[in-house]
Amino acid sequence: MVRCCVLILCCLMVSSCSGLKNIQDLTYIVAIGMDYDEDREEYITYIQGLNFANVAKQEGGKPVESVPIFIASARGETLNLAISNLYKTSEPPLFFGHTLTLVLTDKLAEQKFNEVIEEIGRNRSLRPTLRVIVTQGNMEETLNTKALFNYPAIYTVLFKKSESELSQDELKPVLLMDFLRDFYEPMGTAKIPIVRIDKSSWQADEPFPVLYFDGFAAFQQQEHRGNLSFDDAFLTDWLHEKQMTMDHKVEIDGELIAAVELGSPKMKVQYEKNTATPMFSIELSVQGDLLEKIKDIPLEDLEKKIEDDMKNKLLTTYQTGLERKLDLLNVGDSWYRKHPILFRKLTESKEFYLDSSSLTNVKVDVTLVHFNSYKYNQD
Template sequence: MKKITAFFICISCLLFLTGCHGHRSIQDLTYIVAIGIDYDLDKKEYIVYTQSIDFMNVAKQEGGRQTEPIPNWIGIGRGKTIYLALSNLFPKSQPPLFLGHLKAIIFSETILKHKFKEIISDLGRNETFRYTVNMFATDESLEKILSQNVLFHYPPLHNYLSRNTIGSGDTDFIQLMTGKMIVSNYYKPIGSVMIPSFGISEHTWKSDGTYPVIYTKGAYFFQQKKYKGFLKMDQLKGFIWKSQRPFKQTLPIYRDGDLIAVISVFNPTMDIKVREQSLFPTFDIHANVQASLVEKRENISFSELHEETSKSLKKVIFDTYEHGFKRKLDIFNLGDRWYRFHRHHFKAFSKSNPSAFYLKKNALKNIELEVEFTNFNSFKYNHHQQNYHD
């Protein structure tokens, strides 16, 4: 009797257990991994582009790389708000759209210039757009950006929009920026905000014909909620030093206009110190970096190599500062330490100069740089004599 009673109790309990009713299989949803947002100034409406991937094709990567091109699925919706534009896509999408795997949001240059403050405010009010999503910008066609595959027919999931870093190995790259990082810096009373920018290279790779690929074009900047424009990668060579995280960058070393060596630099550190507390603040930068000799174009001693490398790297940092200053942009966030640890001076400055930019042209007084060579490849140097030996 006890066994029968226990059996009926178990059966009764099973009736209250939840099952998989309503659960959708992977093939029953359209997974959005990236969204592009543009604005039509004439019609005063938003244009939203969505990039979807076929998870069945992604699964095939386990057994080897795809040999056939992976189709890109691009959705386009319009509306007076972002959500209205997205909502216009939902009734026209079969299988239904799913935004839970959103990895990236790309803004057009028009958005940055005219609607960025509204955009980040609107996105923050909806749980669909998490602040952990990476954000980018471009002056290229958003539809074209989202339509690009990477080399060897990898699907869009493997492209820049879904990576954890921009670039890898021996390439110039800048820090990925999440929505949280951008918003927190955007509203600060001091310092700059960087948004990485993509471009499309049409003639770097070829297959049966030209093979367009996405590359890091540069970055857009804001300072104290004001749009400050775009800087190319060549103008940002010193900017990646402030990230203080592992990177590797190859640079030419010149002396009197002649190329004397090619080096790789890595593992940088940068310390910013407030130097003076007069009306406008001034700063010193102390940086350390390790270097490796890649090519030697002239017969130079170790001391000459070290000296010219130090000069070149200082110039890289100072030139980046200058490019920012021309746009009234604190590209190294020099003022952050001033704002944090000299608050009384910052408040006095803000009160007497409410609309003035806190950096003067000579605000960066000194750059101290320590370079440690860790590898000379096949070139031999005697560090004690500081002479070159074949």
């Protein structure tokens, strides 16, 4: 009898999880936005919250009514003080364990980026897999933008999971841990995607705004060096990332000849020996598919024109980097690892390690492998 009583008491003690809340009893913060008020010297923090009460009450299926996006904001002399001001006005209580995205304004990225990124990196409540994004628009408007068909904001590019989900001609999302790895490297460029609101492409009863990535905020040697246009940003992603393709218009004297899709780029960097700074040549091989043939042109001439176009793109992007003291091709990263003694001497100089003479030669080889049922004249 005594044994039975003890067994029953033990079961009662372990039958519930003391202190744990139900899924619908918390406000899950999925995104944090940050801005800086230069006049008042205060940080402005925004949080985007979800609550699963409506999910818990349903057996399945999509809610009939549109679920509103909840945004809260507060100010403080530090980031922690700003967020702490939100706790007393938030019920159900806030939970940051599933925060997915950090959105920074371009003003903060230019003025207070190092302080913010160090504070975020030290915060144990936030995961290193946090996505980092810069917005040049209004923070509240950015966080309040839904996905198409009134799907929740969690389906926008702010929460893109990985490069495996990339659509055609879309920039890669960046995780905090990957960005910090590049940010603290002595050579090479670290990049954060810039999000914008497109208010003209989609319409329902009225224009329906959507979010998209449109360039990179670029950093070199822990310093913000400006923003890259979509074309320069996409080319740098395309050169270094797998499973990315690029649509390209082939024009001769302003006349459209063909449209091709280029993928599988392989960039080989050859460094010259015994140089105080990186001196290098580039060999780029690319495979492509013919999407549309507008005018007849021999295959050899078409591939040669694409090669010239890609060479010009690469040189233009490289020159853009030089103007802003950015190593957009990331050639310095491999060089300093192979030349530690030369690198130590180079760090004594405050000059940027690349110039117009650093890139000695560019060779591009393009091979079209599929012709989309076109009977192509190869003569």
